[in-house]
Amino acid sequence: xxxxxxxxxxxxxxxxxxxxxxxxxxxxxxxxxxxxxxxxxxxxxxxxxxxxxxxxxxxxxxxxxxxxxxxxxxxxxxxxxxxxxxxxxxxxxxxxxxxxxxxxxxxxxxxxxxxxxxxxxxxxxxxxxxxxxxxxxxxxxxxxxxxxxxxxxxxxxxxxxxxxxxxxxxxxxxxxxxxxxxxxxxxxxxxxxxxxxxxxxxxxxxxxxxxxxxxxxxxxxxxxxxxxxxxxxxxxxxxxxxxxxxxxxxxxxxxxxxxxxxxxxxxxxxxxxxxxxx
Numbered sequence: 001x002x003x004x005x006x007x008x009x010x011x012x013x014x015x016x017x018x019x020x021x022x023x024x025x026x027x028x029x030x031x032x033x034x035x036x037x038x039x040x041x042x043x044x045x046x047x048x049x050x051x052x053x054x055x056x057x058x059x060x061x062x063x064x065x066x067x068x069x070x071x072x073x074x075x076x077x078x079x080x081x082x083x084x085x086x087x088x089x090x091x092x093x094x095x096x097x098x099x100x101x102x103x104x105x106x107x108x109x110x111x112x113x114x115x116x117x118x119x120x121x122x123x124x125x126x127x128x129x130x131x132x133x134x135x136x137x138x139x140x141x142x143x144x145x146x147x148x149x150x151x152x153x154x155x156x157x158x159x160x161x162x163x164x165x166x167x168x169x170x171x172x173x174x175x176x177x178x179x180x181x182x183x184x185x186x187x188x189x190x191x192x193x194x195x196x197x198x199x200x201x202x203x204x205x206x207x208x209x210x211x212x213x214x215x216x217x218x219x220x221x222x223x224x225x226x227x228x229x230x231x232x233x234x235x236x237x238x239x240x241x242x243x244x245x246x247x248x249x250x251x252x253x254x255x256x257x258x259x260x261x262x263x264x265x266x267x268x269x270x271x272x273x274x275x276x277x278x
Contacts, residue, residue: 143183167259
């Protein structure tokens with residue numbers, strides 16, 4: 001039997017570990033040279049680079065509908081904290097620095113969270129949908145992603161009206177699992193975020209139009225059975241295109257999926273072991 005980590009011994013040691021991680025993050029940020037985005041403006045920058053909307057109440061396995069309603073509340077509390085934020089040249093966007101600790105005292109409710117590869121209810125749950133939205137938009141810009149965590153190695157829920165490729169999601173946990181990107185260009189960018197009754201909505205805008213555009217494409221996505229389990233495989237590429245000529249300038253592999261499927265696979269087309277990739 002492998003030895004337990006300190007955080008796995010008991011709920012108390014887990015809380016101590018979380019507190020330590022939060023303190024380490026604060027210390028690192030205090031002594032870093034990063035300039036974090038703080039300034040917001042109501043006036044919208046003139047050029048829309050990319051727009052995306054995501055359905056708030058989605059079918060996620062057998063999760064309780066109430067948790068989806070609570071997620072809607074949580075997303076609604078976050079939207080105005082991000083809306084209008086400027087990311088000027090040299091600045092770094094930090095989700096948690098803008099949103100803060102999502103506690104019950106601030107109105108956040110229990111939503112869906114992931115703990116040890118299992119779904120459970122937790123205060124502020126569902127906020128990864130917000131960073132999913134931001135990440136998807138940033139992938140369509142020249143901005144540099146400097147911190148991105150992912151639910152590695154697991155495919156939790158069957159596809160339900162999927163709009164973006166599997167593997168392009170995010171995982172966040174206040175404050176030490178953050179989503180951050182840096183503006184290393186000479187153009188100012190702006191995030192616009194808001195919620196409707198049904199959708200979380202976002203735009204990424206800029207002070208001037210870029211010369212490049214980006215496409216995200218999945219290739220060779222399939223399911224294989226190995227060792228009694230089913231895995232979802234596939235490669236996700238980010239393709240940079242010159243807007244003037246239409247020429248492909250760069251094809252970047254951003255995700256090589258090999259995720260264990262955690263739901264009923266009866267309706268999937270699955271390759272057998274002989275065809276599975278090693």
